[in-house]
Amino acid sequence: MITELGHFALILAFIVAIVQMVVPFVGAQKNWRGWMAVAGPAATTQFLLILFSFAALTWAFVTSDFSLRLVMLNSHTDKPMLYKITGVWGNHEGSMLLWVLILALFGALAAWFGGQLPERLRARVLSVQASVGVAFIAFILFTSNPFWRLEVPPMNGQDLNPLLQDPGLAFHPPFLYIGYVGLSMAFSFAVAALIEGRVDAAWGRWVRPWTLLAWLNLTVGIALGSWWAYYELGWGGFWFWDPVENASFMPWLISAALLHSAIVVEKREALKSWTILLAILAFGFSLIGAFIVRSGVLTSVHAFANDPERGVYLLIITAIFMGGALTLYAARAQAMEAKGVFAMVSREGALVANNILLAVSCFVVFVGTIWPLVAEMIWDRKLSVGPPFFDAAFTPFMVALAVILPIGAMLPWKRAKIGKAVRSLWGVLALSVAVGLLAFTVQTGVSLLAPVGIALGTWVILGAALDFWTRGGRGDVTSRVGRLLRLPRADWGKAVSHAGLGITFIGIAIMLAWKTEDIRVATVGETFVVDAGPLMGRFDVTLVDVREVQGPNFVSTTAEIRMARDGREVATLLPEKRFYPVAQMPTTEAAINNGVFRDLYVVIGDPQVGGGWAVRTYVEPFANWIWAGCIVMALGGVLSLTDRRYRVAAGARRQRTQALGVPAE
Numbered sequence: 099m100i101t102e103l104g105h106f107a108l109i110l111a112f113i114v115a116i117v118q119m120v121v122p123f124v125g126a127q128k129n130w131r132g133w134m135a136v137a138g139p140a141a142t143t144q145f146l147l148i149l150f151s152f153a154a155l156t157w158a159f160v161t162s163d164f165s166l167r168l169v170m171l172n173s174h175t176d177k178p179m180l181y182k183i184t185g186v187w188g189n190h191e192g193s194m195l196l197w198v199l200i201l202a203l204f205g206a207l208a209a210w211f212g213g214q215l216p217e218r219l220r221a222r223v224l225s226v227q228a229s230v231g232v233a234f235i236a237f238i239l240f241t242s243n244p245f246w247r248l249e250v251p252p253m254n255g256q257d258l259n260p261l262l263q264d265p266g267l268a269f270h271p272p273f274l275y276i277g278y279v280g281l282s283m284a285f286s287f288a289v290a291a292l293i294e295g296r297v298d299a300a301w302g303r304w305v306r307p308w309t310l311l312a313w314l315n316l317t318v319g320i321a322l323g324s325w326w327a328y329y330e331l332g333w334g335g336f337w338f339w340d341p342v343e344n345a346s347f348m349p350w351l352i353s354a355a356l357l358h359s360a361i362v363v364e365k366r367e368a369l370k371s372w373t374i375l376l377a378i379l380a381f382g383f384s385l386i387g388a389f390i391v392r393s394g395v396l397t398s399v400h401a402f403a404n405d406p407e408r409g410v411y412l413l414i415i416t417a418i419f420m421g422g423a424l425t426l427y428a429a430r431a432q433a434m435e436a437k438g439v440f441a442m443v444s445r446e447g448a449l450v451a452n453n454i455l456l457a458v459s460c461f462v463v464f465v466g467t468i469w470p471l472v473a474e475m476i477w478d479r480k481l482s483v484g485p486p487f488f489d490a491a492f493t494p495f496m497v498a499l500a501v502i503l504p505i506g507a508m509l510p511w512k513r514a515k516i517g518k519a520v521r522s523l524w525g526v527l528a529l530s531v532a533v534g535l536l537a538f539t540v541q542t543g544v545s546l547l548a549p550v551g552i553a554l555g556t557w558v559i560l561g562a563a564l565d566f567w568t569r570g571g572r573g574d575v576t577s578r579v580g581r582l583l584r585l586p587r588a589d590w591g592k593a594v595s596h597a598g599l600g601i602t603f604i605g606i607a608i609m610l611a612w613k614t615e616d617i618r619v620a621t622v623g624e625t626f627v628v629d630a631g632p633l634m635g636r637f638d639v640t641l642v643d644v645r646e647v648q649g650p651n652f653v654s655t656t657a658e659i660r661m662a663r664d665g666r667e668v669a670t671l672l673p674e675k676r677f678y679p680v681a682q683m684p685t686t687e688a689a690i691n692n693g694v695f696r697d698l699y700v701v702i703g704d705p706q707v708g709g710g711w712a713v714r715t716y717v718e719p720f721a722n723w724i725w726a727g728c729i730v731m732a733l734g735g736v737l738s739l740t741d742r743r744y745r746v747a748a749g750a751r752r753q754r755t756q757a758l759g760v761p762a763e
Contacts, residue, residue, distance in 0.1 A: 551607020
C-alpha cells in the first residue's frame with residue numbers, strides 16, 4: 099500500500115509541477131500577482147510529494163519488499179542495512195527519483211528564502227525550475243518507473259552491485275546530485291533574466307550562493323568518488339579520466355568559472371552575457387553527465403544503466419533545454435549591455451583570464467570524453483582516449499591558472515599596474531621557487547613534475563595567504579588581526595578555497611612523480627623489500643598468512659601482510675579479495691596504512707598456478723593531501739556561503755528602490 103501511495107504522490111507531483119510551470123509564468127507576463135503567488139506554494143507542495151514518494155521507495159528497500167522489481171534487482175535480505183538504504187539510489191530508477199527530489203528541494207528553497215527577490219523574477223525562476231521538473235518526472239513515470247510491481251515476487255533479490263556496497267560510494271552520489279541539480283538554479287535564474295531582458299548587480303548577488311552551493315557539493319562528491327576509486331578498485335590511483343569521472347568534473351570547471359564571472363557582474367556590472375552563457379552551459383554539462391551515466395554509450399565502472407533507448411530520451415531533454423535556452427540567449431544577448439568598463443590589466447581582466455582557462459580546459463575534457471563516440475558514429479572506428487591525452491592537453495591550462503591566481507587576486511578593480519602587484523609577491527615567488535628547487539635536489543629521478551607541482555602549489559597557498567593578510571590594512575599585528583576577523587566570510591572563504599587548491603596541486607604532483615609500485619608473486623612466510631627511495635625509505639614486506647573469512651553477504655580471501663622499516667614494524671595490513679555469491683562478482687579491498695606524508699597500500703590478488711599469491715604493494719607519497727585539499731576547498735565554500743551579505747543585500751536593495759519610489763520590478 100505504501101508503495102502505491104508513493105507512486106500516486108509522484109503522479110500528483112507531476113501535475114503540481116505543470117501548474118507551477120504554467121501559472122506563475124503567465125502571471126509574470128500579465129503582471130497578475132495572484133497567479134505569480136502560486137509559485138511558492140506549488141514549489142513546496144511538489145517537494146513534499148516527491149519526498150513522500152522517495153520515502154516510500156526507501157521503505158520498500160528497508161523492508162526488502164521483493165514484489166517491487168527495483169528492490170528485487172538491487173537488494174538482498176543478507177545485505178547490511180546501510181547498503182539497503184543506499185541501494186535506493188544505487189540504480190537508474192532510484193537515482194533519477196533522488197535527482198527530481200533534489201530538483202524540487204532547490205525550487206522549494208528558492209520559494210522559502212527568495213522572498214526578497216522581485217516578484218516577477220521569482221515567479222519566472224520557479225516556473226523555469228518547474229519546467230525541468232516536469233521533464234524529469236515525466237521521464238521517470240513513462241520510462242523509468244521505480245514502483246513497477248512483479249506479478250510473482252521471488253523469495254530473495256539479486257543484490258546490489260558489490261562495487262556500490264561501500265561507504266564512500268554510498269554517499270558519493272547524493273553529494274554529486276546536489277551539485278549537478280543545484281546548477282539548475284543558476285540555469286533558472288539565467289533563463290528568467292533572459293526573458294526579462296535584464297541582468298544587474300543584484301542578479302549577480304542572487305545567483306552566486308546557488309552556484310556556490312552546487313560547486314562545493316560537486317567538490318565533495320568528486321573527492322568522495324576519487325577516494326573510493328583509490329581504495330576500492332585496488333589499482334593505487336585516484337583518477338583515471340573515466341567518462342563518468344569527467345561527467346562530474348566538467349560541471350565543476352564551468353561552475354568555478356561561473357562563480358568568478360558572477361563576481362564581476364555583482365561588483366562591476368560587466369561580463370553579463372558571458373555569465374548568462376556560463377549558467378546555461380553549467381547545467382547543460384550536468385544534463386550531458388546524466389546522459390553519459392545512464393545511456394550506456396560510454397563504458398564506465400560508475401555507470402548506473404546501459405539502456406540506449408532511455409539515453410535517447412535524456413538526449414532529447416538536453417536538446418530541448420539547451421537548445422531553447424541558447425536560442426533565447428541569441429535573441430536577447432544584445433540586451434545584456436555591460437556598464438562597467440575595465441582595462442585589460444585589472445581584477446576584471448584576471449577573472450576573464452580565469453574564465454577562459456577554466457572554460458577551455460572543460461572543452462578539452464569534453465572533446466576527449468566524447469571523441470570515441472563521435473569516431474565510432476562517423477568513421478566506424480573504435481578509439482580510446484586515455485590519461486596520456488588528458489594529462490598532456492589539460493595540465494597546461496591548470497599550470498597557467500595556478501600562475502595567474504595570486505597575481506589576479508592582488509590586482510585592484512577597473513585598472514591596475516601589473517608591476518605593483520608583482521612587487522608585493524616577490525617574497526612569495528622566491529619562497530615558492532626555493533621550495534621547488536629543494537624538492538628537485540632531494541628527489542632521485544630527473545622528472546620536473548614534483549618540483550614544478552610543489553612550487554605552483556606553494557605559490558597558490560602563499561599567494562592566498564598574502565592577499566588575505568593585506569586585506570587587514572596597515573598597522574601593528576594586533577590591529578591587523580582585529581580587522582581580518584571582521585572581514586566578510588566570503589573573503590575568508592576565498593582565501594581558504596584557493597589554499598585548498600594549492601594543497602591538492604601539491605598532493606597530485608608528488609603522488610604521480612614519487613609513487614613506488616611493486617608487483618610480484620609471494621608465498622606465505624616470504625619477506626621481500628620495497629625500495630621507495632631516500633625520501634620514503636625501504637620497507638620489508640612479509641606475507642604472514644592467507645585465510646578464508648565469511649562476511650555478511652560475501653566470502654573473503656583475507657591476507658595478513660606485515661610491513662617493517664629498519665627492523666621496526668610499521669603496520670599490519672589485511673587486504674581482501676571478496677566474492678559475492680548472489681551477484682557472482684568479485685571485488686578488491688585494498689588495505690591502507692594512512693599517514694600525513696605517505697600511504698602504505700597493499701592488494702592481494704589471485705593464487706598462482708606454481709604456488710604463492712599475487713601481491714601488489716604501493717608507497718603513495720602525500721596521497722591524502724589530494725583529498726585534504728578538496729576538503730579545504732569545500733570548507734572555503736561553506737565559509738563563503740554563510741556570508742551575511744548573501745542573505746540581506748537583495749532585500750536591502752529592494753527596500754532602497756521602493757523608498758526612492760522606483761518599482762522593484
